[in-house]
Amino acid sequence: MQYRQLGNTGLKISVIGLGCSRLSQSVFEEKKVDVFSLLDCAIDFGINFFDTADSYGYGGSEEILGKSFGGRRDKAIIATKVGYLPSSLARFGKYLIPVISPIRPLLRKKKKSLKGHSKKRQSFDIKHLKKALEGSLRRLRTDYIDLYQLHSPPKEVLQNEDEEVFDFLNRIKKEGKIRFFGISLNEVEDGIICLKRKNISSFQIAFNFIDDEAQHVLFPNLNPDIGIIARIPFARGLLTEKKEVLTGFHDVDPQKNKKIKQKLDSIQLEATKKEKGVSEVATEFILNHPEVTTAIIGTRSIEHLKANLKAFS
Numbered sequence: 001m002q003y004r005q006l007g008n009t010g011l012k013i014s015v016i017g018l019g020c021s022r023l024s025q026s027v028f029e030e031k032k033v034d035v036f037s038l039l040d041c042a043i044d045f046g047i048n049f050f051d052t053a054d055s056y057g058y059g060g061s062e063e064i065l066g067k068s069f070g071g072r073r074d075k076a077i078i079a080t081k082v083g084y085l086p087s088s089l090a091r092f093g094k095y096l097i098p099v100i101s102p103i104r105p106l107l108r109k110k111k112k113s114l115k116g117h118s119k120k121r122q123s124f125d126i127k128h129l130k131k132a133l134e135g136s137l138r139r140l141r142t143d144y145i146d147l148y149q150l151h152s153p154p155k156e157v158l159q160n161e162d163e164e165v166f167d168f169l170n171r172i173k174k175e176g177k178i179r180f181f182g183i184s185l186n187e188v189e190d191g192i193i194c195l196k197r198k199n200i201s202s203f204q205i206a207f208n209f210i211d212d213e214a215q216h217v218l219f220p221n222l223n224p225d226i227g228i229i230a231r232i233p234f235a236r237g238l239l240t241e242k243k244e245v246l247t248g249f250h251d252v253d254p255q256k257n258k259k260i261k262q263k264l265d266s267i268q269l270e271a272t273k274k275e276k277g278v279s280e281v282a283t284e285f286i287l288n289h290p291e292v293t294t295a296i297i298g299t300r301s302i303e304h305l306k307a308n309l310k311a312f313s
């Protein structure tokens with residue numbers, strides 16, 4: 001495994017990180033995955049960077065990381081996020097998993113219509129941020145978070161003139177509850193807005209072979225003190241051998257989108273020429289940009305994790 005320093009933090013991060021948004025089981029899934037073996041396997045392969053959020057699995061993802069790394073905290077650099085509020089339906093959904101099994105196939109069909117009900121809302125209110133931080137520390141079974149990220153904040157928060165949110169982040173950093181803070185950006189322009197701010201250690205942004213806007217808009221203007229965390233490196237599965245997108249993201253259907261179709265054809269051509277896999281070329285594309293510290297791959301499969309790392313090594 002190779003490691004790169006995240007901005008000016010001094011943290012040496014594996015160039016492949018694990019995206020943990022799907023670690024905890026969703027109500028729509030029947031198949032159980034041994035996520036603890038997945039995390040052990042990641043550590044064995046030299047992965048030390050784990051990206052989660054308090055909202056992933058309604059706290060479930062953080063709980064799993066806490067159970068796995070609570071007793072070996074030094075092995076993992078944990079990045080979590082704050083800013084989303086679960087809807088009441090979603091909050092209860094978590095507890096319904098054990099009793100819901102018989103109607104799961106029916107629920108999956110209904111997922112699209114349920115989407116509106118489970119729409120998450122955001123809050124960057126200080127009262128909420130304080131409470132959320134304590135919740136994350138408790139679930140992660142730790143007394144410090146390595147990287148605390150604002151989760152897709154709207155522009156008003158980034159431009160906020162009274163500086164409340166950033167004062168809060170600086171305060172909890174001083175108190176030692178977080179080591180560094182960063183922003184998970186909604187879009188590249190939001191990064192430009194933040195460039196004048198001091199103390200931001202990272203930007204997390206969608207960056208992959210299809211969605212490559214960051215390299216044109218953000219990277220040339222980037223302050224080297226800020227590290228880039230590339231999320232959605234496989235365009236949610238499109239840039240892998242299975243070429244299927246995660247459910248719930250039909251907006252990126254290559255049959256309906258000409259640009260995506262062209263990009264997929266071009267990466268396939270490159271992979272064939274280089275005698276490599278599509279996911280390997282997709283990973284190379286990201287890591288060939290020195291601005292990128294790590295690509296956080298979202299997988300729940302040990303087999304896929306191994307394949308991704310083998311291809312990369």
Ligand SMILES: NC(=O)c1ccc[n+]([C@@H]2O[C@H](COP(=O)([O-])OP(=O)(O)OC[C@H]3O[C@@H](n4cnc5c(N)ncnc54)[C@H](OP(=O)(O)O)[C@@H]3O)[C@@H](O)[C@H]2O)c1
Pocket residue numbers: 018019020021022051052081151152184204231232233234235236237238240241242245246279296297298299300301303304305307308
């Ligand atoms: N706003 C935000 O802050 C935000 C938004 C989105 C994502 N994120 C972060 O980015 C991470 C990654 O995003 P993502 O999971 O949505 O997208 P992704 O990493 O681009 O793609 C994940 C998909 O690729 C599949 N996959 C991975 N390796 C594979 C392989 N070797 N062969 C075949 N399929 C493979 C996975 O399926 P399997 O599970 O079957 O391997 C899954 O369907 C998230 O976990 C999260 O940490 C942050």
